[in-house]
Amino acid sequence: MEELDLHGRGYLELHSLEMLLLKPLSETMTKGGKLAEPNWHKQLYRRARYFLKDNWRRCWVMLLWLSICAGLFAWKFMQYRHRAVFKVMGYCVCVAKGGAETLKFNMALTLLPVCRNTITWLRSRTTLGRFVPSNDNLNFHKMIAVGISVGAGLHIISHLTCDFPRLVHATDDEYEPMKPFFGDVKPPNYWWFLKGTEGWTGLVMLVLMAITFTLATGRFRKRELRRPKTKKSKSLVESKNPNSLPGLLGRLTRSVSASHNRLTMLINASFNRFTGYNAFLYTHHLFVIVYALLIVHGHFLYLIKKWQKKTTCMYLTVPIVVYACERLTRTLRSRVRLVEKIKVAVHPHPASLLSLHMSKPEGFRFKGGQYIFIKCPDVSKFEWHPFSITSAPEDDCVSIHIKALGDWTEDLRDAFLKVCPNTEGKNEIRQVEYDREDAKSDPRFPKILIDGPYGAPAEDYKRYEVVLLVGLGIGATPMISIIKDIIYNTKRLPGDIESGNPGDASASTSFKTRRAYFYWTTREQGSFEWFRGIMDEVAETDRDGIIKLHTHCTSVHKEGDARSAPLAILQSLYYAKHGIDIISGSRVKTTFGRADWREAYERIAQENQGKRVGVFYCGMPTLTNELRYLAKDLLRKTSTQFEFHKENF
Numbered sequence: 323m324e325e326l327d328l329h330g331r332g333y334l335e336l337h338s339l340e341m342l343l344l345k346p347l348s349e350t351m352t353k354g355g356k357l358a359e360p361n362w363h364k365q366l367y368r369r370a371r372y373f374l375k376d377n378w379r380r381c382w383v384m385l386l387w388l389s390i391c392a393g394l395f396a397w398k399f400m401q402y403r404h405r406a407v408f409k410v411m412g413y414c415v416c417v418a419k420g421g422a423e424t425l426k427f428n429m430a431l432t433l434l435p436v437c438r439n440t441i442t443w444l445r446s447r448t449t450l451g452r453f454v455p456s457n458d459n460l461n462f463h464k465m466i467a468v469g470i471s472v473g474a475g476l477h478i479i480s481h482l483t484c485d486f487p488r489l490v491h492a493t494d495d496e497y498e499p500m501k502p503f504f505g506d507v508k509p510p511n512y513w514w515f516l517k518g519t520e521g522w523t524g525l526v527m528l529v530l531m532a533i534t535f536t537l538a539t540g541r542f543r544k545r546e547l548r549r550p551k552t553k554k555s556k557s558l559v560e561s562k563n564p565n566s567l568p569g570l571l572g573r574l575t576r577s578v579s580a581s582h583n584r585l586t587m588l589i590n591a592s593f594n595r596f597t598g599y600n601a602f603l604y605t606h607h608l609f610v611i612v613y614a615l616l617i618v619h620g621h622f623l624y625l626i627k628k629w630q631k632k633t634t635c636m637y638l639t640v641p642i643v644v645y646a647c648e649r650l651t652r653t654l655r656s657r658v659r660l661v662e663k664i665k666v667a668v669h670p671h672p673a674s675l676l677s678l679h680m681s682k683p684e685g686f687r688f689k690g691g692q693y694i695f696i697k698c699p700d701v702s703k704f705e706w707h708p709f710s711i712t713s714a715p716e717d718d719c720v721s722i723h724i725k726a727l728g729d730w731t732e733d734l735r736d737a738f739l740k741v742c743p744n745t746e747g748k749n750e751i752r753q754v755e756y757d758r759e760d761a762k763s764d765p766r767f768p769k770i771l772i773d774g775p776y777g778a779p780a781e782d783y784k785r786y787e788v789v790l791l792v793g794l795g796i797g798a799t800p801m802i803s804i805i806k807d808i809i810y811n812t813k814r815l816p817g818d819i820e821s822g823n824p825g826d827a828s829a830s831t832s833f834k835t836r837r838a839y840f841y842w843t844t845r846e847q848g849s850f851e852w853f854r855g856i857m858d859e860v861a862e863t864d865r866d867g868i869i870k871l872h873t874h875c876t877s878v879h880k881e882g883d884a885r886s887a888p889l890a891i892l893q894s895l896y897y898a899k900h901g902i903d904i905i906s907g908s909r910v911k912t913t914f915g916r917a918d919w920r921e922a923y924e925r926i927a928q929e930n931q932g933k934r935v936g937v938f939y940c941g942m943p944t945l946t947n948e949l950r951y952l953a954k955d956l957l958r959k960t961s962t963q964f965e966f967h968k969e970n971f
Contacts (some may be wrong), residue, residue, distance in 0.1 A: 376466075376954060379455040383462070387431075391469060393429055395420035406499040407625060410492050414484035415625075421476025423633075428469040429616060430637040435463040435647040441647065442777035446689075457779045457967065467535060477529060486515045489858035503625050523619040530608045530615075538604045600729075603705060613638065640771075656697070656771045659683035664770060665719075665755040666738045674726040675852055676735045677712075677798075679719045681772065688715055690807030691780025691800050691938070695773040697720065699731045706773065710780075710799040710940065710969070712853075714806035720772070723852055725796035737768045751851075779938065779967035784833050786936035786965070790926060791840045792949060794941025795849065798842045800969060801940065802853050805860060805869060808838055812868055836868065839926060841917055843874040843941075850906035857929060871910045878905075878914040890914065919945075923952045925963040935962055940969040 374381060399420040402408060407415050424631035434440070441459055445451035447796040489500065490509055496507045515521050620634025661680045664785075669675040678696075686695075688711055695706040709728060726735045761767040780800045783789045790803040811833045844850070850873065860869050878889065896904050897911055905912035926935060937953050939945060946968055953964035 323432050325725045326419040364961075369863065372954065372958060376957075379453060380458060382453075383455060386464075387465075389470075390427065391424045391473075394423040398423040405625075407503070410496050410500060411485045411488055413890055414480045414488070416487060417481035418477050419472045419625075419773050421480065423471060423473075425473030425477060426616075426620070426634055426637045428466050428473060429613070430641045432463060432466040432470065433641040435466070437644055438776045439651055440644065441777075445777045446781075456777065467538075470531070471535065474531065478524065481515075481524075484765065486512060503627075515860075517855075519622040520619060520624060523615045523622075527615045527619065529610050534605050534608055534612075537601045559861075562609060577689065600705075613642065652695075656773045659686055659772065660758060661772060662768050663755070663757045666742065666753065668742055668752045669734060669848065670739055670750065670752075674735065675849075676724040676726065676731070676738060677721065677852070678724070678770065679713075679721045680772065682718065682720055683772070686775075688720075688721065688775035689781045690715060690803045692775040693800070694720070694722070694775050694779050696724075696738065697771040697773070698734055698768050699735055699771070700768045701730060705730055707731075708776075709944040710778070710803065711775065712799045712802045714803060714810055717806070722764055723796065723799050727796075734768070741766050741768070749851045777968060780940070780969060782967065783936055783938060784835055787834050787933050788837045788926070788930045788935045789835055789839070790937045790964075791838060792937070792939045792941070792945070793840075793842045794939075794945055795844050797939070797941030797969070798844075798853065799842055799940070800940070801842070802856055804938075805838065805840060806856060807864065808869060809860065811835070837930070838869045839872070840869060841872045841874070841922065843876060843917060845875070845877045847875060847877070847905055850908065850912070854906065854908045857906070857908045857910050873906055873908075873910055873912045874917050875905055875912050875914060876916050919948060919952055923964070924955050924960075927956050927964075930962055932961045933963070935964050937964055937966045939967070 393426075402419050403413075436459070441456050444454070445456040477620045486509075489497075489504070492500070492508070492514060494508070509515065516525065617634060617638065620632055621629075623632060626632055660683060662683075663681040665679040667677045667679075669677070691710075693708050693710045695708050697706045709722040709724060711720060712723050713719055723733055724734065726732045738754070739752065741756075742754045744752070756767050761769050778800065778861065780803075780848045783791075783804055789804070791804060793799070795799045857871060857873075860871060893904050893911070901909055903909070903911045937949060939949050950966045950968075955965040957963060957964050
């Protein structure tokens with residue numbers, strides 16, 4: 323209000339008050355803000371410098387990839403520019419062969435980013451992880467898919483619309499140099515090219531790749547599809563008389579709008595059902611047929627007859643062998659590392675949570691923040707799903723927490739509910755514990771197979787002296803593992819008298835984290851039951867304030883709102899008397915409403931000036947852009963270096 327009182331009169335005009343209440347603060351505050359850089363050259367240089375500082379790993383990888391693609395295209399283009407076929411087919415054959423060369427390279431390269439064991443080994447055991455953005459492996463996989471589409475498009479369009487028609491309509495003299503490639507008799511028509519081995523294999527590959535790419539894109543687009551909101555507002559053309567022309571127009575407008583909304587909902591629901599995880603999984607396995615056809619297509623070539631000049635197998639051999647070993651390792655490891663004991667807890671609705679505590683298989687070691695794949699043959703014999711590990715590496719068991727959000731997780735929850743004994747209350751947690759022998763004797767007990775662990779961005783938290791952990795809903799799972807790991811490591815640091823341990827010098831060198839901020843935002847009050855035990859443990863044992871816990875319940879109006887005032891008073895009184903929060907039931911006091919992320923960033927920057935702060939986020943993509951922007955913004959405005967990481971598996 324003081325910022326809007328530009329003349330210092332001690333009061334605000336009505337329009338100024340309207341600006342304060344109805345517009346965002348960033349739009350109303352003009353006084354005291356930094357002016358834009360008048361020199362656009364300096365502004366452009368500053369933005370480029372900040373961009374390169376944040377993305378230098380991505381930049382050099384993308385530049386190398388684009389350079390190789392451009393080099394291969396130019397090499398093949400110039401090679402066919404000086405051949406005899408150029409006189410008949412022209413630049414079309416050059417473009418087609420250039421696109422084919424980049425297509426073969428990208429078809430080989432696209433297998434490597436999904437070799438999770440190899441990537442985990444590279445990031446954990448070698449120095450290559452410091453220079454390669456291993457956290458962006460799936461994004462790079464999608465980028466390579468774009469390169470495959472471009473290469474396939476250039477190759478197919480150039481052949482079908484230019485090369486083949488020009489060859490069919492060539493004169494006998496023009497066709498004379500083509501006899502060693504297409505035979506002594508000129509192809510009679512266009513169909514001759516399509517029915518050959520080169521033609522039908524290319525068209526089948528095109529269809530299979532189109533199906534795979536479409537459903538893969540639909541899987542990621544599915545998250546963005548939402549039910550359309552209908553707003554009940556009075557039409558501008560509505561009249562008191564329903565039989566008048568304005569009244570008829572109003573009813574017609576509402577009818578068309580309602581029909582449009584229903585049609586949109588139907589299309590979205592059908593698209594979601596068709597492009598779910600099962601469709602993505604099974605159509606992605608069509609790549610086996612695509613690679614087989616690509617090898618056949620690369621062997622039967624029109625313009626290359628010598629086998630030593632056919633390069634398709636040269637590109638594909640090593641990546642296919644690496645990927646085959648990757649899949650074989652996963653199959654063998656899941657059969658060798660068997661889970662002996664399982665303890666299950668099924669939380670009632672609306673939490674709909676399933677927690678699994680499994681005995682550690684022999685030789686199973688992991689780091690805080692990593693994840694594993696889970697398969698339940700009783701639910702699906704082929705589906706593997708990734709879940710973050712919530713236990714610490716020092717624990718005796720491996721635990722995961724699963725939120726029932728889809729078909730597979732709902733079926734898994736129902737499978738465990740069938741073997742859990744009934745409780746007296748409907749809203750009580752149902753638990754069951756069994757071992758592998760029980761599962762063999764009684765087929766009702768679900769069998770669980772695990773594969774992993776695999777590297778994730780959150781496992782790099784030990785490199786930072788200060789970490790900011792943000793979990794949205796069930797996205798708190800990897801952060802809980804990190805918090806447990808921090809507790810164990812701080813007890814092993816030199817000078818820890820409380821634990822009776824004189825300290826481990828090796829632990830102090832590999833473990834750099836000295837302070838952690840944990841923000842957990844959830845909508846359901848019942849969600850706080852998931853990790854109430856670990857939060858109470860932190861509140862009781864962390865006497866030095868190393869871990870600062872912040873929980874937010876977004877289903878309650880923000881503090882200061884009159885609608886939440888009675889609840890806030892009751893919460894404060896009860897917490898002051900008993901030390902227990904009435905919302906979460908833990909020793910950590912819950913804040914109402916969403917977190918003010920800019921205020922949180924600024925406070926952390928003020929408390930940790932000149933230090934590197936690792937920001938780790940797991941949850942829905944709604945907060946990703948805001949947290950990443952604030953990390954970059956505070957990096958430029960303060961001496962604290964924020965580095966943002968998002969879970970991506």
